[in-house]
Amino acid sequence: MSTIFKIYRGFFKPLNISFLGPEGTFTHQAALRKFGNKCNFISAKTVEDIFKEVEKERVDYGVVPIENSMEGVVTYTIDMFLESNLKITSEILLEIHHYLLSKESSIKKIKKIYSHPQALAQCRKWLLSNLENVELIETESTTSAVKKAKKMKNTGAIGSEISSTIYKLPILVEKIEDFTENITRFLVIGNDSPKMTGKDKTSIIFSIKDKVGALYDSLYPFKEKGINLTRLESRPSKKRAWDYVFFVDFIGHKDEDKVQSALEELEKNCVFLKVLGSYPLENKEK
Amino acid sequence: MSTIFKIYRGFFKPLNISFLGPEGTFTHQAALRKFGNKCNFISAKTVEDIFKEVEKERVDYGVVPIENSMEGVVTYTIDMFLESNLKITSEILLEIHHYLLSKESSIKKIKKIYSHPQALAQCRKWLLSNLENVELIETESTTSAVKKAKKMKNTGAIGSEISSTIYKLPILVEKIEDFTENITRFLVIGNDSPKMTGKDKTSIIFSIKDKVGALYDSLYPFKEKGINLTRLESRPSKKRAWDYVFFVDFIGHKDEDKVQSALEELEKNCVFLKVLGSYPLENKEK
Secondary structure (H helix, E strand, O other): OOOOOEEEOEEEOOOEEEEEEOOOOOHHHHHHHHHHHOEEEEEEOHHHHHHHHHHOOOEEEEEEEEEEEEEEOOOHHHHHHHHOOOOOEEEEEOOOOOEEEEEOOHHHHOOOOOOHHHHHOOOOHHHHHHHHEEEEOOOHHHHHHHHHHHHHHOOOEOOHHHHHHHHHHEEEEOOOOOOHHHHHHHHEEEEOOOOOOOOOOEEEEEEOOOOOOOHHHHHHHHHOOOOOOEEEEEEOOOOOOOOOOEEEEEEOOOOOOHHHHHHHHHHOEEEEEEEEEEOOOOOOOO | OOOEEEEEEEEEEEOOEEEOOOOOOHHHHHHHHOOOOOOEEEEEEHHHHHHHHHHOOOOOEEEEEEEEEEOOEEEHHHHHHOOOOEEEEEEEEOOOOEEEEEOOOHHHHHOOEEEEHHHHHHOOHHHHOOOOOOOEEEOOOOOHHHHHHHHOOOEEEEEHHHHHHHOOEEEEEEOOOOOOOOOEEEEEEEEEOOOOOOOOEEEEEEEEEEOOOOHHHHHHHHHOOOOEEEEEEEEOOOOOOOEEEEEEEEEOOOOOOHHHHHHHHHOOOOOEEEOOOOOOOOOOOO
């Protein structure tokens, strides 16, 4: 998906990309990195809205957060795949860095800081060592924090690098997050299926029969074919209490022989199985 | 743990139980069902506070939510077990029912309804069919909704049965939730280890080596001994990006021979393994 245009009645037309907004979020940043700035980016309010826009082909692709290396899976995204027939067409790995943005030219002038609770939590040690007596105020998004800090004196906001550019609020201190290796993984969803590149990942969902050793049996075909599972996540099926589905990622493409035969084997032990897509592996991941 | 007293310097002393507050939450309801009303119940603000209170032995037990049959695992609770050495001493399964509480005697008089977003979402269909044009207002907890509705005319709150009793606001309509089988599982945490009853469950955490088939190999001892896994959940280790730990529940007690030998086998394939506790199986679960 290196192209940023699609051919439409013989003309090139820029792609329309729906992302989890508002503008300046990490999802926006991930979408920009993947598609460049010549596409049309359309901010959506919820992950559900993004799925709908792509399903109805009002946009070409959607970009949604799926997992963070510290916080784990984004449950409201993963649950969307239960109902949807959209495909995963690529993944994006973005290192999460937090920036202190302010109109002030020195951190000595900062008396209060606005941000989303998660961003404040991820910078807690830095804030304690550098701005111990500053008032911390929670906002519903880092974007609304940036908008507030733009209007006020002696005020900072913790936000993304891109939000500094979009809302024209200068960066006062870079990368104030406490942990390194804070990476969020995003998925691009669409209606097409990328071809094999030789370095691919496949995502599937399945549910297993209720018997001793069922999960073990379902993993056997992968072990036997030497296919490496990179992720296993269980979620409630939402159909019956304590009934689960498993989301599994593994290295390989659905068109490879060994993957096909592993999936055929797996299907025998499953109540249901759905391939969410095969897509090029991003390298930053382990 | 049928006793509600402990012997202290020769006297019986009621148990102190810390629960996730405020008063009237489902966790409070679960704690009351487990321990009866002769214990001292102490409301805590966060799950972290409950773990601290039990670790420092300022209370005897803590009650925390761990999993809901529709929403999945409570990540902030499960992550606490990574650091803590507390034991799981029992589980509590509570069916979640929502009640419409109000000073009014008829739903025709209700013009607005307060509740937590999750409770509003779980009653959406009922609200649409019965109170279509009513204003819905989100609150930070069902308890604060109940307190608001107690002060206002033409107002309802969606809350628990127990909050009706505690805050003396009458029940106008019972069980207005859209889904049946909405069950939350709570854990009791403490410093002791219950003895085998013959119908027990054990919870463990482990992390596996980074190699093809590692998860499969780690499940083999359970399959071989005929031990039924009831739950498998993966969570970020919070040490390295994309490094996971697995939380597994299975049927059996850690003092049983077959469980001991399965755990010994498992340990050979693990980077680390911790037994969180063996405790009597509650029957409502599948």
